[in-house]
Amino acid sequence: MATSSGSGTGQARRTPQQADTNASTTSNADASAPATGASGAQSSSATAEPSATPAPPRRRHRPAPLSPLQDYQSDDALNAPALAPTSPGTTPVRSPRQPVSPSPWTQRTGFATQAFPPPRASATATATARTPTVPASVFAVPGIQHFTRESWAERKVALITGITGQDGSYLTELLLDKGYQVHGIIRRSSSFNTSRLHHLFSEERVERLALHYGDLTDSTNLVHIISQVQPSEVYNLGAQSHVKVSFEMAEYTADVDGTGALRLLDAIRTCGLDHLVKFYQASTSELYGQAAACPQDESTPFHPRSPYGVAKLYAYWITVNYRESYGIFASNGILFNHESPRRGRTFVTRKISRAVAEISLGRQECMVMGNLDALRDWGHARDYVEGMWRVLQHTTPDDFVLASGESHTVREFIESAFGVIGRQLTWSGEGVHEVGTDDAGRVVVRVDARYFRPAEVDRLQGDAGKARRLLGWSPSVGFAELVREMVQADVASARDLIEDLN
Incomplete structure (x- = not known):
């Protein structure tokens, strides 16, 4: 167990640039690690290797959400090489002809998703790779700019x-x-x-x-x-x-x-x-x-x-x-x-x-209404x-x-509508107790408070x-x-319905 601990402590992480130059130094450190034992594990942290720079620990990351237009390349980029040049340590950027995940949308439009470099890449490389050529509208008809x-x-x-x-x-x-x-x-x-x-x-x-x-x-x-x-x-x-x-x-x-x-x-x-x-x-x-x-x-x-x-x-x-x-x-x-x-x-x-x-x-015998005095244009x-x-x-x-x-008031609309079928109305009562009767004395209009608005206009x-x-x-x-056209249309529609039922 002591040997395992010493080996893990003595082996330092190396960046790609140090991989070749520090190979021999790292090998010597690994070879001497088993002889140090448990006490060597404690002293190794105080006496660090001068030639090996520890890298920060890896962290999981979640890519930032893309804007609606960052997912696409313009038609001008269709002739780009399969892998665009990138800076050291970054992920190559695929061209639109090499979609990362083919789909019916990419096959139909020729556009493809942009593959961005990992977040730990340099700021310059990230900015270069994350600057796709975006048209004014990725959906635009040809020549829309004109x-x-x-x-x-x-x-x-x-x-x-x-x-x-x-x-x-x-x-x-x-x-x-x-x-x-x-x-x-x-x-x-x-x-x-x-x-x-x-x-x-x-x-x-x-x-x-x-x-x-x-x-x-x-x-x-x-x-x-x-x-x-x-x-x-x-x-x-x-x-x-x-x-x-x-x-x-x-x-x-x-x-x-x-x-x-x-x-x-x-x-x-x-x-x-x-x-x-x-x-x-x-x-x-x-x-x-x-x-x-x-x-x-x-x-x-x-x-x-x-x-x-x-x-x-x-x-x-x-x-x-x-x-x-x-x-x-x-x-x-x-x-x-x-x-x-x-x-x-x-x-x-x-x-x-x-x-x-x-x-x-x-x-039908009677219609039930709300506010009869509301004025509308x-x-x-x-x-x-x-x-x-x-x-x-x-x-x-x-x-x-x-x-x-x-x-005109709702009351006027009702009176005009009954006038289309040749009937005149007479009103009696007040508020929710008001009723409208026709020439034959039949009640054809009643008022119900349930049809009033909480805040009336x-x-x-x-x-x-x-x-x-x-x-x-x-x-x-x-x-x-207007009233005549509406009533006549509904009378004709009601008659057609009766004929269909018969």
Whole structure:
């Protein structure tokens, strides 16, 4: 045991430069070690070999995480030798033609992972080996460096989040009519929610429409989609847009509606397209909430009254911040309420039009509502998506209010809807005890406190003067025409359903 201890102490570690010059000295030390015994082991630490410099002990290390662009080499490096020159003591750097771990991605793109030297290498060698030639965008189309924002826009490639919603479907139709290639992001779910796009699948222009699975909560997925699509315009319409639901799912609403906009903007920057892409953020009149001024325009202070409004407020300001900080063509469209027959069934206007249709056909007796006196500025969604497109065609990025300039109560919407089927309402009672009866004396409207918001927004009315002056935009469908179209569409749909059941 003493011999083993002496041998371990007398044998010193050698650097590669000392391996040849100190070979004989080390051999003599090893030969004399067994004769020293246990006492020699203690004295050897005090009397060190002058020719052997002890090296620091080896330590396990974890490589630093790589940035999204450090994993790739540019096309200019494809002709590099298989092993690039390195400094002594460093690991050779493989060229892109020699991938460290082949994968379908590297085989398809020609890019390969950079093999970095160990952390104990010299600072100069490490800096040399860790400086890959990174293009402006590793996913870029050929000649991307020669594009300007104007020439890039001529490609007419649009990416839409929330494409299966009311606004997304109307915007898709508009862009296809204008010759765009349209890409949409849809969430993977147990049931398909593409009914608003089905009519497009039977047309020739469907060849210019593509759908991609994705989610605003998945930043990696967004980077992948943008890198593949290479859009010239991005419309962020996706959101958890139910105000009442946002009180019950506040964290999810913030993640999708607020941070989702940030992820999308960051994905554009990650792909190196921030100087080319035009970005539209769908803001909302709920930003104003309990605003003191009426009507509200771009200069009216915000005072949101729901988690939905607060999340959208973050999305609004992060869009402004990226515009000012990075020069991205990023604009906000502050859209007041806009409806259509494609409006979701759980929204108040569609809830009214469907109930009126069912009552007219004798399939429902009464509708149950919340606050009947809330004032809203309602317009047609088809007009408003044209406003979205005009926002991105403006010469400079900016923020615009899109509104009809008129406000109506929920009570007025109900009365107008029943007027479409030839019935007039009479109101009686107050508060939650208020009811609406038709000409025959039947109660067709009741109030339920469960449908009130925890923090109500009493009046919203927009001033779209800036959009009229700079964009040439104005709504073409009035309030009465909007209500009539929605009710007639739901009556026809309800009749078709009866025929299908029969």
